Amino acid sequence: MQRKEFVDPKLNAKLGRLTVEARSFMAGNFTGRHKSPHRGSSVDFAQYRKYVPGDEIRHIDWRVYGRTERFYVKEFEADTNLRCHFVIDCSASMLFEGKNGRKIDYARKIVAALSHVLVSQGDGVGLAVFNDKLLHDIPARTSPRHLHAMMELLAKVEPSGTTDLVKHLDELAGRIRRRALIVVISDLFHDVEELCNTFSHFSFRKHDLAVFHVVDRDEIDFPIDKPTRFVDLEGGESIDADPETIRQDYLREFSAFMTEIRAGSLRNKADYRLAVTDQDLETLLGNFLLDRMMRRG
Amino acid sequence: MTFLQTSFLWFLAFAALPVIIHLVNRMRFTQRKWAAMSFLDRARRKSTKMAKLREILILALRVLALLALGLALARPLSGGWLGWAAAGAPDTLVIVLDRSASMTGRDDNWSHSKLAQAAETLGNSAAKLGARRIVLIDSASPDARTLQKAEDLKDSVLLGDTDSGTDMPKLLERARAELASPASGRSELWIASDLQTSSWNPRSEQWSRWRSGIETIPGRPQVRLLAMTSILGGNASIQLINAVETSSPAGRDLELDLLIRRSESSAPVLNCSLKLDGLESSREIKLSGAETRCRQVIRLKKGSKGGWGSLSLPSDSREGDNTVYFAYGEASQGQVAVASADALQGELLSLLGAPAPEIFGVNAVILNPADPDATMLAKSSLLIWNATPPTAAVLDRVKQFVADGGCLLMLPPGSACEWGSWLNYGGVEDARNFRVSVWDDERGPLSKSASGKSLSMEKLGIARRQIPVAEGATPVASFSDGQPFLLRCTEGKGMVYALAAGIDPASSDLRQGTVLLPLLRRLQQEGGRRFTRVEWASCHPESGKQPLEALAVNRESIPKTASAGVWRRGDAYLVCARPEAEDDAAMLDSAEVESLFNGLEFTRMDEGSGAAGASQESELWRLFFALLLASMLVEGLLTLRRPLNEKSAGSQV
Numbered sequence: 001m002q003r004k005e006f007v008d009p010k011l012n013a014k015l016g017r018l019t020v021e022a023r024s025f026m027a028g029n030f031t032g033r034h035k036s037p038h039r040g041s042s043v044d045f046a047q048y049r050k051y052v053p054g055d056e057i058r059h060i061d062w063r064v065y066g067r068t069e070r071f072y073v074k075e076f077e078a079d080t081n082l083r084c085h086f087v088i089d090c091s092a093s094m095l096f097e098g099k100n101g102r103k104i105d106y107a108r109k110i111v112a113a114l115s116h117v118l119v120s121q122g123d124g125v126g127l128a129v130f131n132d133k134l135l136h137d138i139p140a141r142t143s144p145r146h147l148h149a150m151m152e153l154l155a156k157v158e159p160s161g162t163t164d165l166v167k168h169l170d171e172l173a174g175r176i177r178r179r180a181l182i183v184v185i186s187d188l189f190h191d192v193e194e195l196c197n198t199f200s201h202f203s204f205r206k207h208d209l210a211v212f213h214v215v216d217r218d219e220i221d222f223p224i225d226k227p228t229r230f231v232d233l234e235g236g237e238s239i240d241a242d243p244e245t246i247r248q249d250y251l252r253e254f255s256a257f258m259t260e261i262r263a264g265s266l267r268n269k270a271d272y273r274l275a276v277t278d279q280d281l282e283t284l285l286g287n288f289l290l291d292r293m294m295r296r297g
Numbered sequence: 298m299t300f301l302q303t304s305f306l307w308f309l310a311f312a313a314l315p316v317i318i319h320l321v322n323r324m325r326f327t328q329r330k331w332a333a334m335s336f337l338d339r340a341r342r343k344s345t346k347m348a349k350l351r352e353i354l355i356l357a358l359r360v361l362a363l364l365a366l367g368l369a370l371a372r373p374l375s376g377g378w379l380g381w382a383a384a385g386a387p388d389t390l391v392i393v394l395d396r397s398a399s400m401t402g403r404d405d406n407w408s409h410s411k412l413a414q415a416a417e418t419l420g421n422s423a424a425k426l427g428a429r430r431i432v433l434i435d436s437a438s439p440d441a442r443t444l445q446k447a448e449d450l451k452d453s454v455l456l457g458d459t460d461s462g463t464d465m466p467k468l469l470e471r472a473r474a475e476l477a478s479p480a481s482g483r484s485e486l487w488i489a490s491d492l493q494t495s496s497w498n499p500r501s502e503q504w505s506r507w508r509s510g511i512e513t514i515p516g517r518p519q520v521r522l523l524a525m526t527s528i529l530g531g532n533a534s535i536q537l538i539n540a541v542e543t544s545s546p547a548g549r550d551l552e553l554d555l556l557i558r559r560s561e562s563s564a565p566v567l568n569c570s571l572k573l574d575g576l577e578s579s580r581e582i583k584l585s586g587a588e589t590r591c592r593q594v595i596r597l598k599k600g601s602k603g604g605w606g607s608l609s610l611p612s613d614s615r616e617g618d619n620t621v622y623f624a625y626g627e628a629s630q631g632q633v634a635v636a637s638a639d640a641l642q643g644e645l646l647s648l649l650g651a652p653a654p655e656i657f658g659v660n661a662v663i664l665n666p667a668d669p670d671a672t673m674l675a676k677s678s679l680l681i682w683n684a685t686p687p688t689a690a691v692l693d694r695v696k697q698f699v700a701d702g703g704c705l706l707m708l709p710p711g712s713a714c715e716w717g718s719w720l721n722y723g724g725v726e727d728a729r730n731f732r733v734s735v736w737d738d739e740r741g742p743l744s745k746s747a748s749g750k751s752l753s754m755e756k757l758g759i760a761r762r763q764i765p766v767a768e769g770a771t772p773v774a775s776f777s778d779g780q781p782f783l784l785r786c787t788e789g790k791g792m793v794y795a796l797a798a799g800i801d802p803a804s805s806d807l808r809q810g811t812v813l814l815p816l817l818r819r820l821q822q823e824g825g826r827r828f829t830r831v832e833w834a835s836c837h838p839e840s841g842k843q844p845l846e847a848l849a850v851n852r853e854s855i856p857k858t859a860s861a862g863v864w865r866r867g868d869a870y871l872v873c874a875r876p877e878a879e880d881d882a883a884m885l886d887s888a889e890v891e892s893l894f895n896g897l898e899f900t901r902m903d904e905g906s907g908a909a910g911a912s913q914e915s916e917l918w919r920l921f922f923a924l925l926l927a928s929m930l931v932e933g934l935l936t937l938r939r940p941l942n943e944k945s946a947g948s949q950v
Contacts, residue, residue: 093332093333094332095330095332096330096331096332097330103332187332187333189332189333189335216332219332219333224329226322226325226327227322227323227325227326227327228326228327228328228329229326229327229328229329230329230330230331230334230337231328231329231330231331232330232331232334233330233331233332233334234332234334235334237334238328239334239337239338239341240326241337241340241341242322242323242352244352245344245348245349245352246337246340246341246344246348247340248348249339249340249341249343249344249348250336250337250340252340253336253339253340253343254333254336257336
């Protein structure tokens with residue numbers, strides 16, 4: 001797929017007026033627009049703290065000393081940049097194609113749009129692509145050149161094979177030591193309980209986890225009425241079934257899965273977003289960004 | 298079940314279409330790549346029995362809808378005469394209708410007679426069936442008739458009630474001939490009858506021939522029997538067994554021997570109404586048991602040259618059997634002629650044949666057996682032949698006498714011989730004590746007296762006998778070994794009787810007169826009818842070919858003489874009576890009917906207890922159309938469930 005096919009300048013322009021805000025403290029290398037768990041030299045007052053030997057004398061607030069005859073040190077908030085890691089499921093199931101295209105293409109568009117916003121605001125973006133193996137792992141960087149390279153890679157990615165989502169997310173959670181924004185883009189066809197445990201892993205590590213659950217409208221509605229041989233995208237196995245007979249149970253199963261994954265994500269403090277491929281991307285991402293901005297105030 | 302539009306039955310084949318489409322669809326899988334396989338697999342495994350049941354139900358409803366449509370288009374009939382078979386309209390429909398007197402009865406639930414009920418049922422059915430040609434053969438018409446339209450069957454004029462009898466084997470043979478004609482094509486035979494045993498005569502040899510004939514007809518026509526076997530309500534019938542004119546010094550009498558039958562539910566006391574020459578009187582008759590015999594003696598006017606009358610019972614469930622008619626002529630009883638080889642025996646016979654001529658008005662003449670006077674024979678009512686059989690020339694005279702209505706009594710000739718073409722006498726058997734043990738004491742020359750006493754036949758001493766043998770003759774009395782004592786043959790208008798014992802003392806004690814006197818008297822009366830200008834006949838359609846003037850009729854029938862009544866033909870009376878067998882309530886049982894139609898494509902429907910609706914076919918297309926709509930509606934509801942549920946599942950997402 002060509003880069004121009006999933007990088008939409010118009011969408012980037014529209015989203016450029018918004019910012020990606022972290023829901024928690026971030027730990028970046030540079031000064032940025034996100035709150036850091038550490039005290040720094042910004043103009044935002046943080047707190048007073050009792051002086052302890054070793055503190056620099058210039059940080060003592062003498063006015064407070066004049067009133068109380070005790071030494072207090074005045075501390076300020078530290079601002080840092082954000083590092084965002086995009087995690088893309090590149091198993092063959094992402095090749096599923098409905099009326100509005102393939103799921104992987106929709107995932108590419110999400111990554112491209114959000115990356116542009118993040119780099120524009122000086123944050124770093126990285127990319128991890130995996131199926132049952134880790135295919136690509138690009139560390140987070142802030143430069144436009146890095147973004148360009150990432151997009152080039154994203155264009156070359158072609159889904160194949162099976163997936164081992166839980167394993168790779170766990171590895172990723174352990175590998176990224178500093179607080180970061182983790183954006184998982186996948187169809188999440190995995191055991192819900194295991195997946196939610198993995199999400200808790202991120203939460204435990206103080207990461208800000210966002211999950212884009214990419215599904216196709218056909219997978220939700222199952223609008224098939226003729227007897228069909230369903231061929232597994234990941235394994236090649238097939239199931240012959242009469243949709244009339246199994247529709248009710250399929251819909252019940254799929255609906256239950258969606259409900260469980262949403263509930264599990266929220267329970268583990270993940271920012272769950274259902275991304276149906278026929279959904280307008282501007283709306284989806286706009287809501288995503290606005291919600292975060294409103295939370296920050 | 299019968300279908301009026303059988304061509305649409307082919308449409309039923311389309312009922313297999315949903316199943317075929319279903320199977321083809323199952324085989325023609327559309328391949329599709331799918332990601333959420335785990336849900337699909339779980340759904341397939343969890344696909345419940347209810348879902349499969351629903352699928353089968355939908356399929357069944359679709360099949361049912363097509364079946365219902367096909368059946369509705371084919372216009373099925375059920376519940377009646379035509380609801381028996383799935384055959385379409387035949388080319389020729391031959392209807393055999395029993396129009397005998399027994400079919401005129403009706404039970405409490407009917408407003409029409411059995412005949413009218415049968416005609417209506419068959420008429421309606423034939424109209425619905427739409428046969429190209431309908432041929433009616435009924436017992437009261439000598440010829441088969443081709444009906445212009447099926448509704449003609451219901452025409453009351455065409456099929457009026459009759460008092461005639463039915464010879465069902467003969468009718469069916471006529472029907473067979475009609476069915477076998479090349480113009481008939483595919484045909485059906487419909488029979489409507491009350492299965493009266495006397496009409497059907499199941500022992501007749503004609504039945505086996507008829508069955509064989511039907512089996513040889515190409516296509517073997519379907520035989521359908523509409524059995525009008527419902528039991529009538531309270532009914533009493535009256536029959537005139539015998540009518541005899543007698544003379545005495547007191548005047549001339551008409552003796553009517555009556556037989557009254559009654560069903561269990563009829564009244565035990567009946568008011569019998571007598572009409573004679575315009576005058577009406579009544580008499581109460583007490584009935585005992587199922588049959589009561591009585592004698593009505595009517596004093597005739599002096600100098601009357603003839604007249605007629607009737608005896609009627611009160612109205613009941615069968616009107617046609619409540620009246621009997623009679624007529625009488627001038628007082629001219631004829632004489633008794635005796636032709637005897639033995640003069641003494643001839644004298645004795647003349648005395649016994651015409652006792653007290655001054656009282657009874659009957660004389661006797663003795664004729665020469667070798668050359669009997671033809672003039673004397675013409676004036677005689679009874680000829681007693683006590684000699685060897687006559688020569689051919691004399692035999693012709695005797696035959697003419699019998700053909701004109703005279704009564705001939707033969708006595709044993711003394712040796713084995715042939716007596717004309719009527720019978721043969723066997724050899725002489727003697728030196729034994731023969732006894733008469735069986736005789737008809739209900740009717741005929743050996744019947745009971747007016748007071749109800751039987752003749753003392755069993756006391757008759759017979760030492761010598763000569764057995765008369767004749768094909769088709771009826772034994773009036775028989776010896777204890779079964780050999781006939783008195784044999785009767787019908788010849789023309791007259792009767793021929795043959796005795797097995799002579800009157801000589803060595804043969805029997807007949808000469809004592811206890812048996813011979815009443816026997817000769819009755820035979821003389823029977824032969825005397827030839828002079829009364831009264832003709833007695835059974836109601837029969839063929840009697841109506843000569844011009845007749847109706848004096849009194851039981852009903853308006855076509856032909857006229859199919860009704861009981863009194864008619865004038867020239868200067869003589871014709872009295873038509875209902876056959877006595879028509880009052881016999883015995884019917885064939887199911888096994889007998891089955892045996893009569895054994896081996897044929899035969900179906901039977903009983904008219905039942907007379908519920909009018911039971912005999913009417915009802916078109917079922919509305920039912921099937923409703924079934925079609927119901928099937929489509931339910932199928933629609935079942936298939937509508939799916940998108941509704943889909944929407945709700947999607948809305949949850």
